[in-house]
Amino acid sequence: MKITMPHSRTCALVLSLLSCTSWTAHAQDDASTQSRLSNLMAMPFATNMVGAKHAQRLAWVEQRKGVRNVMISDAGNAPHQATTYLKDDGTPLWGLALTPDGKALAYVEGGDPEALTAPAPNPDNTAYRPTATVHVVRDGKKNIIAGQGYLPEFSPDGRQLAFAQGGTLLLGATGSSARAVMTTDGTITALHWSPDGTFVALEINRGSHGMIGLWDTKHRVLSFIPPGLGFDRLPTFSPDGKHLAFVRVQQPPLLTHPENGQFWSLHSYDLTSGAEQLLWTPPKGPGSRFWAADDLDLTWTPDGRILFPWEGSGWLRICTISAAGATTPQCLTPEQAEVSSYLLSPDGKSLFYTSNVGELDHWRVWSKPLDGNAAALTDATEEAGSLAMAGEDLAVMVTSATQTAHPILHHEGQWKVPVTPTLPKDTNFVAPQSVQFRSEDGINIHGQLFLPPTEMHGPHSALVFVHGGPNRQMIPAFNAMGYYSNAYMMNQTLAAHGYVVLSVNYRSGTGYGQAFREADKIGSAGASEYQDVRAAAQYLRARPDVASKHIGIWGGSWGGYLVGLALARDSGLFAAGADFHGVHDMTEPDHPGLSPEENRKQHETEWRSSPLADIAHWRAPVLLVHGDDDHDVEFEQSVLLSKALTASSVTHEDHIFPGERHEFLRQQDWLTAYGWTIRFFDHYLENAEVP
Numbered sequence: 001m002k003i004t005m006p007h008s009r010t011c012a013l014v015l016s017l018l019s020c021t022s023w024t025a026h027a028q029d030d031a032s033t034q035s036r037l038s039n040l041m042a043m044p045f046a047t048n049m050v051g052a053k054h055a056q057r058l059a060w061v062e063q064r065k066g067v068r069n070v071m072i073s074d075a076g077n078a079p080h081q082a083t084t085y086l087k088d089d090g091t092p093l094w095g096l097a098l099t100p101d102g103k104a105l106a107y108v109e110g111g112d113p114e115a116l117t118a119p120a121p122n123p124d125n126t127a128y129r130p131t132a133t134v135h136v137v138r139d140g141k142k143n144i145i146a147g148q149g150y151l152p153e154f155s156p157d158g159r160q161l162a163f164a165q166g167g168t169l170l171l172g173a174t175g176s177s178a179r180a181v182m183t184t185d186g187t188i189t190a191l192h193w194s195p196d197g198t199f200v201a202l203e204i205n206r207g208s209h210g211m212i213g214l215w216d217t218k219h220r221v222l223s224f225i226p227p228g229l230g231f232d233r234l235p236t237f238s239p240d241g242k243h244l245a246f247v248r249v250q251q252p253p254l255l256t257h258p259e260n261g262q263f264w265s266l267h268s269y270d271l272t273s274g275a276e277q278l279l280w281t282p283p284k285g286p287g288s289r290f291w292a293a294d295d296l297d298l299t300w301t302p303d304g305r306i307l308f309p310w311e312g313s314g315w316l317r318i319c320t321i322s323a324a325g326a327t328t329p330q331c332l333t334p335e336q337a338e339v340s341s342y343l344l345s346p347d348g349k350s351l352f353y354t355s356n357v358g359e360l361d362h363w364r365v366w367s368k369p370l371d372g373n374a375a376a377l378t379d380a381t382e383e384a385g386s387l388a389m390a391g392e393d394l395a396v397m398v399t400s401a402t403q404t405a406h407p408i409l410h411h412e413g414q415w416k417v418p419v420t421p422t423l424p425k426d427t428n429f430v431a432p433q434s435v436q437f438r439s440e441d442g443i444n445i446h447g448q449l450f451l452p453p454t455e456m457h458g459p460h461s462a463l464v465f466v467h468g469g470p471n472r473q474m475i476p477a478f479n480a481m482g483y484y485s486n487a488y489m490m491n492q493t494l495a496a497h498g499y500v501v502l503s504v505n506y507r508s509g510t511g512y513g514q515a516f517r518e519a520d521k522i523g524s525a526g527a528s529e530y531q532d533v534r535a536a537a538q539y540l541r542a543r544p545d546v547a548s549k550h551i552g553i554w555g556g557s558w559g560g561y562l563v564g565l566a567l568a569r570d571s572g573l574f575a576a577g578a579d580f581h582g583v584h585d586m587t588e589p590d591h592p593g594l595s596p597e598e599n600r601k602q603h604e605t606e607w608r609s610s611p612l613a614d615i616a617h618w619r620a621p622v623l624l625v626h627g628d629d630d631h632d633v634e635f636e637q638s639v640l641l642s643k644a645l646t647a648s649s650v651t652h653e654d655h656i657f658p659g660e661r662h663e664f665l666r667q668q669d670w671l672t673a674y675g676w677t678i679r680f681f682d683h684y685l686e687n688a689e690v691p
Contacts, residue, residue, distance in 0.1 A: 030682070033497050034675050039424040040489045041667055045404045045482060046071075046419070048094050049397050051390030052102030058390045058418070059105055060397075060407055061093045063482070066667030068093045070107055070137070076393070076409035076416025082137050083107075090123035090665030091130060095150055099158030104174050105137045106152035106161055112661065115631040116150060117166055117187050123627070123665045125658060134163050138175050146170075147178045151190065155197045160217075162200050164188035169202065169215055182215060182222050190234075194241040199271065201235040201244060212246055214271070225269045226276055232267075236298040236306075239348075243323065244269045245279075245298050245306050249290045254591050255598065258518075264290035266308060268323060279306070279325040286514055287312035293510075295341035295386050301370065302348035307332075309339065311514045318342050318353060320370070332368060333357075338511055341387045343394075352377075352394055354384045360511055361434050361446055361475055365396050377410065385480035399478035402429050404485055428453065430495050432476035435502070439535040441528075443519075446512070447504040447536060448476045450495035451545075458545040461552070461685040462500040464536045464566075464574075465491055468557030470522070470529065473511035474503045483556070483663045490674050497678065500546050502539065506532035506562070524586040527609040530565045537566070537573050549575065550685045554677060556580030557633060557662065563622070564611030564641065571619035576684035578623040578677045581633050581662055584641040586610040615644045621651035623680045625673050627660025653680060 042065040049060040056075040059082070061068055066088030073079040082105060083093070095108035110120045111132025122129045134146040146152070149165035154174065161174050167186050172178030186206035193200055202213040210231035214223050225232065230250040237244050248265050252258040265281040282288050292309040293316070299307040305320045310329065312319075316338045319331040333339050334357050342353035351368045365384045368374035378384050378396065385397040385405065394410045404421045423429060432448040439445055452460055467474050467484060479485045491501045505511070506529040507519040521528040533553070541548045553566045553574050560582020566574045587606040590599045607613050622645070626638040638654070645652045655676060657669050664670050 029497075030675075030679060033493060033678055034671070036424075036427065036496065037489065037493045037674055038671055040427065040493065041066075041486065041671060043404050043421050043423070044406070044419060045421075045485055046397065046406045047480075047482065048096045049386060049388050049395060049407050050096045050098055051388040051393075051395055052098040053100040053389070054391060055098075055100070055102035056391040056393055056409075056411065057098060057102030058388065058395050058407060058409060059096050059098055061096065061107075062419075063667070070096065070105065071419075072105065073407070073409070073418040076411045076418055079418050083135075083143065087124075088667050089126075090121065090660070090669075092121070092665060095134075095152055097152045097154055099154045099174065100156065101158060103139055104154070104158065106146070106154065106163075107135055107137075108150045108152065109133045109135055111150050112631065113150070114662075116189065118631050121629060121659070121661045121665055123629070123657070123660045123669065132165075134161075134178070136161065136175055142175075144175055145177070146172055149178075151188065153191055153193060153200075155193050156195055157197060160197070162191055162193065164191060164202075167204070169200065171200075171217070181220065184213060184222065186210075192235055192237065194237045194271075195239060196241050198241065199237075201237065203233060203235060205231070212244075214244075230264075234292075234298045236300060238300045238323065239302055242271055244271060245300065245323070247290060247298070247308070252289055253593055254602065255594065258289035259285050262288050264288075266306070266321065268306075268325070277325055279323070280321055280327075280329065282310065282312060285312070286314040289518075291316065291514070291517075293340050296339070299342075299344050301344065305370075307342070307344065307351070314514045316514070318351065332370065333366075334374075336513075338513070341385065343387045343389060346389060346392055352387055354387060354396075356511060361448075361473075361505075363475070365394075378415075382408075383475050383477045383480075397480055399480055399485075401431050401477045404478050405480045428496070429492050432491075432503075434476050435539075437535055437539045439507075439531045441531060443507060443516075443532065445504060445506065445532045445535060447502050447539075448474060450491050450499075450501040450503070452495050452498050452500065456498050458500075459547040460498055460500045460545055461550040461681070462502070462540045462543075462546045463494060463681065464533060464540065464551070464553040465501055465503040466506065466533055466553065466555035466559035466562040467503070467509070468555065468559045469510075470506070470508040470558040471510050471517060473505055473509050486670050486674075487556075490677075493674070494678070494681075497682075499681070500540060500543070502536050504532060504536040506530075506536075524588070524606040524609050526605060527565060530562060530569070533562050533566055534570060534573065537570070541573070552576040552578075552681050552685050554578035554580075554681075555582075557582065560633075561586075561611065565614075567620045567622055568611045568614035568618045571617065574620055576621050576623075576681060578625070578680060579638075579641075580673065581626045581630055582611075582637065582641075583633055584611045584637050584644075612641065612644055615648055615650075618645070618648060618650050621653075621680075621684045623677060624652060624654040625657075625676065626655075627657040627662065627664060627669075629659050630662045632662035 044064040046060045070082040071079040097106045110130040149163040152163040168183040170178040186204045190203035200215040211227035212225045212232045250263045266279045268277045296309040310319045317331045317333040319329040321329045337357040365377040366374045382398040388395040508522040560579040563577040563579040
């Protein structure tokens with residue numbers, strides 16, 4: 001039976017779902033819960049933090065009540081608003097850049113940083129689709145449109161602005177319109193100025209391979225660093241501008257063990273002679289496949305060393321090697337811990353980095369002289385994220401159990417907080433408990449447990465929350481990513497509503513080392529991570545405060561995939577589920593490089609790893625939610641599952657957000673989807689009849 005709930009909540013339109021008596025009984029509680037969630041999601045949330053090189057000026061994007069604006073703070077003082085947007089229309093603001101003196105700010109309005117060449121999102125369904133547009137704000141006042149594009153970067157003297165659109169590079173004087181100076185095949189995915197402003201290095205993706213172009217701003221000539229049959233990435237100029245370092249990366253073939261090969265290398269290019277030098281290739285074993293978080297680039301030190309990320313010990317660390325080559329790297333950050341962001345101090349003598357040293361579920365900022373010992377700069381009360389320098393001051397994006405992402409600045413020996421997000425009145429957050437349990441095959445799994453208020457007597461219905469990615473890690477605090485900040489608020493709301501919620505960090509996630517992230521037979525190779533999800537439900541079932549037959553599951557993206565697996569394989573364990581934009585058929589077209597027989601076996605494995613493979617065993621009701629302009633998971637994945645559920649007479653409720661992307665861009669759409677989810681679980685878990 002397929003049940004599609006309309007937006008209207010009139011009793012006559014929902015008789016097929018539940019009786020008017022039942023709906024009326026829950027109406028007051030439903031309204032208070034939705035109001036609580038709405039107030040929570042109105043809290044300010046900061047992203048895209050950047051600093052000025054020679055000024056104590058910091059800028060970031062703040063989303064408040066769904067409205068995005070750019071904020072600017074000087075020396076850690078209360079910020080002022082640099083833009084005047086007024087509507088929760090889902091228009092992204094991103095790609096911030098400041099001139100070295102901080103007097104001019106560039107940002108991108110619209111577009112999608114995860115799908116640069118795709119049509120810009122239009123979740124508000126305006127009459128004309130927006131475009132990605134680069135703006136420049138001078139002296140915090142006049143807002144000038146520089147042109148259509150993204151990736152704005154100011155020249156080292158602050159007089160010019162470069163940005164890209166597809167394979168086109170645009171240049172212009174700061175504060176004026178830019179013009180196209182060259183176009184090449186492929187997509188420009190990153191650009192960097194040389195220290196003297198002579199060159200702009202371009203990272204260019206051409207699908208099967210990637211290369212680095214050098215645009216000579218004086219002679220107006222494009223040249224290429226001699227490319228290989230892989231992807232050349234992370235171009236970084238030396239301090240004197242005479243050399244450029246980069247990594248050359250290959251994707252390991254399917255059905256091979258990456259540790260048996262050497263799939264990346266570190267290179268240097270001499271801009272004067274045109275000579276390229278191979279500096280180092282990692283040995284076979286852990287780290288022979290390149291991996292780096294978003295905030296991990298290459299960095300040159302003034303004394304001729306190159307800093308780079310490497311997980312040769314099985315953990316993602318920051319290491320250093322001489323730019324002259326022919327040396328063994330020295331790793332600067334500890335083993336048995338990961339690094340998510342790092343910066344070199346302005347004098348080039350110290351390293352600042354964010355790491356989970358000592359406690360894998362907590363992230364702090366550390367300071368370390370390049371040849372000395374590390375010291376923690378933040379404590380366990382805050383979770384540290386991205387880093388930036390504002391002049392000589394270090395800025396950190398932090399969260400806590402009760403505070404959304406916001407910047408703090410280390411100024412004159414103390415931490416200053418430009419904005420302090422505070423919970424709405426009468427909001428009692430639970431402190432999530434960090435828990436660990438064993439999967440069926442013995443792997444240790446971490447999670448966070450959200451418990452209802454003590455005055456709500458159990459046993460309670462319970463929910464497993466599964467994140468997406470899958471390369472993500474949930475922590476016992478607000479997340480620095482908007483998607484999971486929202487999920488944290490939702491889990492807190494569900495707990496306050498009477499549910500026991502367990503957020504599980506299943507294998508293939510980050511934070512626990514390479515072996516955990518690249519565990520055997522994950523995803524389409526066998527869905528081994530589902531064992532961890534099932535173990536989470538077994539952990540809940542064994543708790544005395546949980547009603548063992550009233551356990552549900554919710555999640556999005558890869559989490560939606562795991563929701564599908566849970567309901568298809570274990571409807572006797574999971575009584576209901578909410579699947580946001582999940583993957584349901586993991587099969588792919590034939591893979592080049594595999595024989596017909598190898599492809600046949602691979603397709604069989606992919607199919608057996610898919611929720612649709614076990615549709616005959618699916619009994620539990622499910623809620624499906626998807627935006628139909630999703631560029632991460634095909635909208636058709638939800639359409640396909642809905643058809644299969646209908647054919648199998650499985651109860652399901654489905655909803656579409658026209659024009660929405662994978663990560664819903666309008667706050668109102670998140671609130672609406674979460675409202676559907678709460679009402680769905682209230683009905684189906686309360687009345688669960690587990691086979």
